[in-house]
Amino acid sequence: MLYREAGQFKTTYQEDAQIFPIRQDRIGFFALLAFFFLVVPVVADQYWLQAILIPTLIFSLAALGLNILTGYAGQLSLGSAAFMAVGAFATYNFMLRIDGMPFLLAVVLGGLCAAAVGILFGLPSLRIKGFYLAVATLAAQFFIVWALVKFPWFSNYSSSGVITAQEVNILGYAFTTPESKYLLTLAIVTVLALAAKNMVRSTTGRKWMAVRDMDVAAEVIGIRLMRTKLQAFAVSSFYCGVAGALYAYTYLGTVEPEGFNLDLSFKILFMIIIGGVGSILGSFLGAAFIVLLPIFLNVILHSAVGEALPPGFGSSLELMIFGALIIFFLIVEPHGMARLWQIAKEKLRLWPFPH
Amino acid sequence: MTFFFEVLIGGLLSGVLYALVALGFVLIFKASGVFNFAQGAMVFFAALTFVGFTEVLPGWFGLEPGSRAVFWLAFALALASMILLGVATEKVVLRKLVNQPPITLFMATIGLTFFIEGFAQAIWGANVRGLDLGIADEPILWVLDEYNLIISKFDLTAAGIALVMFVVLALMFQYTKVGRALRAVADDHQAALSVGIPLKHIWAIVWGVAGFVALIAGLIWGARSGVQFALTFTALKALPVLILGGFTSVPGAILGGLIIGASEKLAEVFVGPYVGGGIESWFPYILAMFFLLIRPEGLFGEKHIDRV
Numbered sequence: 001m002l003y004r005e006a007g008q009f010k011t012t013y014q015e016d017a018q019i020f021p022i023r024q025d026r027i028g029f030f031a032l033l034a035f036f037f038l039v040v041p042v043v044a045d046q047y048w049l050q051a052i053l054i055p056t057l058i059f060s061l062a063a064l065g066l067n068i069l070t071g072y073a074g075q076l077s078l079g080s081a082a083f084m085a086v087g088a089f090a091t092y093n094f095m096l097r098i099d100g101m102p103f104l105l106a107v108v109l110g111g112l113c114a115a116a117v118g119i120l121f122g123l124p125s126l127r128i129k130g131f132y133l134a135v136a137t138l139a140a141q142f143f144i145v146w147a148l149v150k151f152p153w154f155s156n157y158s159s160s161g162v163i164t165a166q167e168v169n170i171l172g173y174a175f176t177t178p179e180s181k182y183l184l185t186l187a188i189v190t191v192l193a194l195a196a197k198n199m200v201r202s203t204t205g206r207k208w209m210a211v212r213d214m215d216v217a218a219e220v221i222g223i224r225l226m227r228t229k230l231q232a233f234a235v236s237s238f239y240c241g242v243a244g245a246l247y248a249y250t251y252l253g254t255v256e257p258e259g260f261n262l263d264l265s266f267k268i269l270f271m272i273i274i275g276g277v278g279s280i281l282g283s284f285l286g287a288a289f290i291v292l293l294p295i296f297l298n299v300i301l302h303s304a305v306g307e308a309l310p311p312g313f314g315s316s317l318e319l320m321i322f323g324a325l326i327i328f329f330l331i332v333e334p335h336g337m338a339r340l341w342q343i344a345k346e347k348l349r350l351w352p353f354p355h
Numbered sequence: 356m357t358f359f360f361e362v363l364i365g366g367l368l369s370g371v372l373y374a375l376v377a378l379g380f381v382l383i384f385k386a387s388g389v390f391n392f393a394q395g396a397m398v399f400f401a402a403l404t405f406v407g408f409t410e411v412l413p414g415w416f417g418l419e420p421g422s423r424a425v426f427w428l429a430f431a432l433a434l435a436s437m438i439l440l441g442v443a444t445e446k447v448v449l450r451k452l453v454n455q456p457p458i459t460l461f462m463a464t465i466g467l468t469f470f471i472e473g474f475a476q477a478i479w480g481a482n483v484r485g486l487d488l489g490i491a492d493e494p495i496l497w498v499l500d501e502y503n504l505i506i507s508k509f510d511l512t513a514a515g516i517a518l519v520m521f522v523v524l525a526l527m528f529q530y531t532k533v534g535r536a537l538r539a540v541a542d543d544h545q546a547a548l549s550v551g552i553p554l555k556h557i558w559a560i561v562w563g564v565a566g567f568v569a570l571i572a573g574l575i576w577g578a579r580s581g582v583q584f585a586l587t588f589t590a591l592k593a594l595p596v597l598i599l600g601g602f603t604s605v606p607g608a609i610l611g612g613l614i615i616g617a618s619e620k621l622a623e624v625f626v627g628p629y630v631g632g633g634i635e636s637w638f639p640y641i642l643a644m645f646f647l648l649i650r651p652e653g654l655f656g657e658k659h660i661d662r663v
């Protein structure tokens with residue numbers, strides 16, 4: 001009864017083209033934003049902020065990046081963690097080597113570096129596609145991590161290759177508490193997510209989707225394949241790069257190149273599969289799911305069987321459940337959790353009379 | 356110069372092992388069009404199952420540990436498990452995903468990878484185990500005396516086994532009824548179905564054969580470097596091999612394996628020192644990538660024509 005759009009007439013083009021055409025969605029969205037910006041920092045404790053909310057937001061951003069590339073532009077990539085690494089290390093170096101570098105500018109520059117590297121490794125996509133491209137992105141994954149380990153300049157000659165993030169300071173305000181770091185992450189993610197949402201419903205996004213659905217046909221109707229594909233690679237890598245910078249600065253504080261390994265890339269891929277390939281909302285749902293699932297499993301396992309399990313069994317079980325879930329989602333709901341949400345909304349519109 | 360040849364031969368021999376893993380990919384891709392990322396996990400699963408059985412079998416049947424009977428019984432049981440795994444995969448995963456785009460199938464096999472990795476360790480535990488095939492890893496003496504080359508007996512035997520496998524599989528594809536059916540299915544699913552080839556059986560057979568190949572690869576790799584989680588990364592080693600050789604060609608897998616193996620070792624030894632070493636981790640991928648830019652379908656791949 002509450003979710004009806006009867007009587008909401010759109011009389012201007014602006015109203016017709018807005019992101020949330022239904023009033024209830026708009027109210028819900030702003031209520032959600034207000035909740036996360038105003039209520040959560042007050043009520044959540046340190047553990048929730050530092051170990052769950054901040055990583056969820058950061059992974060959502062990375063998943064958003066991969067979703068732009070894989071979900072919207074149809075280019076499979078297994079190298080997202082490498083682009084995160086580029087973003088993290090570039091931001092670190094900008095902060096380190098330029099005096100008085102503002103943090104936000106450093107993050108943007110780090111993202112741009114990742115975008116440049118992304119374009120470089122996206123070049124093969126002009127000639128090859130599908131699995132072949134996936135292997136080419138693996139080249140990026142291994143090469144970048146190797147380069148960051150082998151050339152000590154990137155980590156400022158630290159003996160172990162580990163970088164320690166400098167203090168984040170914006171306009172004289174130091175972001176040291178979990179609450180402030182959370183708010184900073186949330187603000188950046190919100191801005192970038194809105195930008196992504198707008199991008200995918202503009203000409204740019206339509207071109208990506210045309211290339212995804214059938215690249216030859218897209219070329220025939222006048223879309224320049226090269227520009228579109230490279231643009232997708234650049235934007236996607238930019239998002240991953242910013243996520244990497246946040247990963248180093250607001251989440252972990254210290255990172256090493258090996259932390260951005262293939263496993264992380266796969267994790268991000270799973271986020272978009274489970275959340276929903278080709279959906280902005282799905283990136284968030286998937287990231288939350290993947291971050292929460294291991295914690296949830298741990299709790300369940302411990303309360304159910306206590307310490308009786310052999311060591312390592314929990315992590316094996318976790319792998320199995322991850323794998324099974326991915327297969328399950330691909331079979332039952334290939335569009336992921338975002339699609340389930342959409343179905344729920346459709347049902348809600350007709351409720352309580354389903355006809 | 357001797358050193359160069361030593362590196363080259365070492366590379367070629369390890370390339371044969373890459374080819375062995377790549378062969379599992381090719382078999383499945385040829386017959387069902389699925390790019391099976393789980394092949395590496397299958398290698399791991401096969402090796403771990405084999406070792407697990409050699410450990411528990413003596414206790415069950417009162418056999419002498421390490422005896423020939425234990426070896427063959429464990430081999431048979433591991434093979435049976437692999438075939439079971441293959442058939443189950445076909446039934447539970449692939450049949451439900453018929454007609455989905457190849458990328459979806461590929462991602463499903465990534466999920467399968469994780470499942471198999473977890474499953475194997477949940478059953479047999481996550482410890483690193485040794486695997487002894489009874490072949491010593493020592494240089495062949497007369498080659499060492501005659502040509503001053505170090506060639507490991509183990510590597511040579513492994514390459515020999517791999518070679519026999521390739522020949523047997525090639526003959527099977529070429530001359531047996533099942534092989535003919537496999538080729539027909541590979542060419543065109545629907546046409547094969549309409550002339551009465553049972554697609555389900557064929558797919559089960561293919562996954563069974565792929566399981567067999569994974570078992571052989573797992574035994575050799577496991578004996579070489581221990582049965583441990585790292586075995587699943589053999590799949591990553593096989594990817595550039597596949598790209599180089601083309602996804603659908605058995606000779607391509609062999610040649611690609613040899614090229615990747617040799618060039619990787621040569622690059623590591625002769626180029627590596629100038630850039631800090633460890634380039635083995637990415638060199639094959641970059642090589643494969645540049646090769647793709649010149650010939651996108653690989654050495655023996657089928658040329659693909661796009662139509663709207």
